[in-house]
Amino acid sequence: MQHVCKRFICNKVEPALESARKWVEQLDIRKVPINLFATRFDRASGPGGQNVNKLNSKCTLTLYNFSNCSWLPEGVRVQLLQKSRYYAQSSNSVVIQASESRSRETNKQLALEKFVNHIKEVCWFPRPTGDTTLAKWEQIKRNSHEKRLNNKKMHSYRKKLRKSKDFF
Structure with missing residues (x-):
């Protein structure tokens, strides 16, 4: 539970990752060199x-x-190195093929x-967590802490009941 809470409670995103996310959103085929x-x-x-046998x-x-x-950007490159199916590690290159059309340019x-x-598809960047989500996770954290303390008290109470009492 703590791991999940820590992941969602991050309220700040690094500027480099934020710029990489914006770069991916604005990426267009016309911007590719x-x-x-x-x-x-x-x-x-x-x-x-x-035609298949005659033309390349x-x-x-x-x-x-x-x-x-x-x-x-660095954030995009790192994710593509890890997740891309087009990345060839042996030659440190990206290889993309297309043969759907009969035209070279197409x-x-x-x-x-x-x-x-x-x-x-591959690149994913975290966004800042909203205030409502932060409040929700803080409430969950508080409730789980209270529940844990109540369980400890109940366990202690049960153990006290087990002790022998002098009736005479």
């Missing part, structure tokens, strides 16, 4: 007839040296969109 990504086009699998339309975007990427835009949506 495409020049940081290495772009590669390969042959896609799936439907498309002979699958887009693979790779962001090398991801752990030192200055474009992403697949490139889809890969960027996939990356932005993944950042928004």
